[in-house]
Amino acid sequence: MTASKQSNLSRLVPVMFAFFTMGFVDMVGTATNYVKADFALSDTMANFLPSMVFLWFFFLSVPIGLMMNRVGKRKTVVLSLVVTALALALPLCAYNYPVMLASFCLLGIGNTLMQVSLNPLITCVVSGEKLASTLTFGQFIKAIASFIAPLIASWASVRFNNWLLLYPVFLAFVVVAAIYLGATRIPEELPKDKSSSFADCLKLLGDGTVLLFFLGIISHVGIDVGVNTCAPKIIMERLSLPLEQAGIATSIYFLFRTLGCLSGSFILSRFPLRKFFAVSAVCMVLAMIGLFVCQSKVGLYVAIALVGFGNSNIFSMIFSRALLYLPEKNNEMSGLMIMGLIGGTIFPLLMGILSDALNSQAGSVIVISLGVAYLVFFAVKLLKTERV
Secondary structure (H helix, E strand, O other): OOHHHHHHHHHHHHHHHHHHHHHHHHHHHHHHHHHHHHHOOOHHHHOHHHHHHHHHHHHHHHHHHHHHHHHOHHHHHHHHHHHHHHHHHHHHHOOOHHHHHHHHHHHHHHHHHHHHHHHHHHHHOOOOOHHHHHHHHHHHHHHHHHHHHHHHHHHHHHHHOOHHHHHHHHHHHHHHHHHHHHOOOOOOOOOOOOOOOHHHHHHHHHOHHHHHHHHHHHHHHHHHHHHHHHHHHHHHHHHOOOHHHHOHHHHHHHHHHHHHHHHHHHHOOOOOHHHHHHHHHHHHHHHHHHHHHOOOHHHHHHHHHHHHHHHOOHHHHHHHHHHHHOHHHHHHHHHHHHHHHHHHHHHHHHHHHHHHHHOOOHHHHHHHHHHHHHHHHHHHHHHHOOOO
């Protein structure tokens, strides 16, 4: 191994460690279900919790992208880890609905900082055609944390009657990640040109292709948070299982999302992105059909696995194409795309309202299916054009 490759690897490892902590935001689905049970909340009130996490992506993503022009990507990631640590520490001091709302807000702010800065930080270590596969590998590392969160919470609930033990475990990882990345030097060039304004960033949405990317991110995150939140509820509704057993549905989703990210990092380095995106969309269409019609445990688990696998690489495929589409606007584009994570607020709120109105989780599946329909449209556009 050459000295250059060794140097890049030493920089990539702490970045991937940070990707692992990025996955902690996906604990909101698991936490929401436990908080709902602990405080006897309605679907609408319970789904307000994940909305508090993803609301900040809409308001802060672009300003953070502009701030990153001044302070740099690595320092922004370190700041995100500090805020995330505060979010995880808060419920250890007190456990009630207002405290959980505050914790989720801090988790959202920290994850917004991280999403905006960590993905483009990868471009300081790798570039060109390796970007999509490296971003996908980062999503694989992130998915590991997403996968183990419901397992730890379920184990802690059964073994110690305290699912909140998940928080100190994840807090320890965040502290280590902050120290590790803080001690690592990653060369990066700050923009020499005059910084863009907030309005300049939003004007990028006037480009039809940028808007296509933006709505794609909204749909991807809406599906991700939506399935994360409603999968156990569907199992409880259809099979009459308690939350401790139904929670395995979330782990199945993240297991196959993890496997999808791992396989995607290899597939994207060897096969056209357009075709792989189309295959991913087909998997999610089949999954939605399964979630509507299946009444058996096996059928529902297969549907959840399909949407997990299908949705696993959507973010990295859209995000990498967006960064390469306007490379001179790297930071601004990153902030704009991460603003699309507002889908994590929009979808759960609509799901909660429609589920309460129909008195069935079919309402949640209907909302998620709208996101899947858009990604099918996106896949068709990808297959038809060489520009995207």
